[in-house]
Amino acid sequence: MSELVTGEAVALELRPAKLPSRALAVLIDLVVAFTVYILVTLAVVASTSSLDEAAAAAVMVATFVLVLVGVPIAVETLSHGRSLGKLACGLRVVRDDGGPIRFRHALVRGAVGVVEILLTFGVVACIASLVSERGRRLGDVFAGTLVVRERVPAGPARFVPPPPPWLVGRFAGLDLSGVPDGLWLAIRSYLTRMGQLDPQVGQAMAERLAGDLGACTGAPAPRDVPPAAYLAAVVHERQSRDAQRAFGGVGVGGAHAGSNGLNGPNSLNDPAGPAAASPHVAPPAVTPPSVAAPPVTPSQGTGFVPPA
Incomplete structure (x- = not known):
């Protein structure tokens, strides 16, 4: 199965259409476009x-x-x-990085499609598709696009590994509205x-993605x-915020519990790390040793691996 590869060299589970x-x-x-074109032409001839x-x-x-150029561009956009x-055949047009197309992509595809599909009866499009990998x-x-298959046989489910417990809720104050969908993917x-x-x-890929994510959120990743x-x-x-908006309760895994956002002691710039407790927010009670987050050690700093 040929896979789609993003700019970060990450293979996505999208298969190019044959x-x-x-x-x-x-x-x-x-067929649909020419049917509409004939009906509109008859109406125009009668009225003019x-x-x-x-x-x-x-x-x-x-x-x-x-009808034959503008309407398909508007529909794809x-x-x-x-x-x-494409909906009937389970196909979809996406960008080269796997993101959704925009008006400029649909415009270029429609303009070039007039020559390679309508004027040459699809001969140029077939030859180009056969030559292209x-x-x-x-x-x-x-246009920098690709037609992929959406309805594919279900494979083994892949889950995002959870973060270490001492990081849960530490980034509750980040502004994630500026992160594009392609970067999340x-x-x-x-x-x-x-x-x-x-x-x-x-490691190099993680550092690059973390840098891009920090640039989009406005807060660089902590060292x-x-x-x-x-x-x-x-x-x-x-995911916690999405679950909270959907169900109106606590997010996934209680990510906001004990978190004070970027302005509290658990902020990205606090050298004390997530193990510090805030005297202004937490009650004056000593946290039991079994509940307190363990201090960060060099082995913990490099030993984050996904579950099997």
Whole structure:
């Protein structure tokens, strides 16, 4: 199975669509588009019978561009890469990094598709798909997109490993609204596969993802936390917030318990680390040794590995 690889060299579980399924999806889209075009043309001819030949020709050209070019572009943009034919065949158009397409991607695919699909009856698109390793036509090459299969056989489930207990709730004050979906996808894919990577490659990849995540959140990753553990803790924090918004209760694993955000003693800039207790928030009671978080040791700082 050929996999899609992001810019961070993380393989995603997306399979590029083959030529037969893509051809069937395009055929369905063309049948629907030409049916709509014929109906609209009949209505336009009936309503513009009083115009001269030049005006009638201009109206027909505008109708052709609007129905056969503009409507498919709008459909792909609004549906994030799922046209009627692709939806029926279980396909979807995505960016090269696995993220959803935008208007500019759909515009380039539609403009190039006029030449390689409509004007050449699909011959150029078929040749380009056969030559391309991932079955991309010229529109996909120029737009930086890829058609992938959404309905694939279910494989073994991959879970994101939980962060160390002493990191749970430490990043409750981070602003995660500026993190793009593509970066979340890359982080989750790395965390589920870091046990299969070479240690040096995995460490370099974790440092790069942690740097990108720190740039998006506005708070760099703390130096006393391993990059992989930092990524797992932030993903856990996001899952906790999603669960709290969905169910209105405490997030996953009680990630916010005992956390004071970025302004408390558990903030990213506090050298005391997560084991320090806040005298302004916590009651004046001594925490039992069995409950207090263990201090960070060099072995803990580099020994974050996912569960088997």
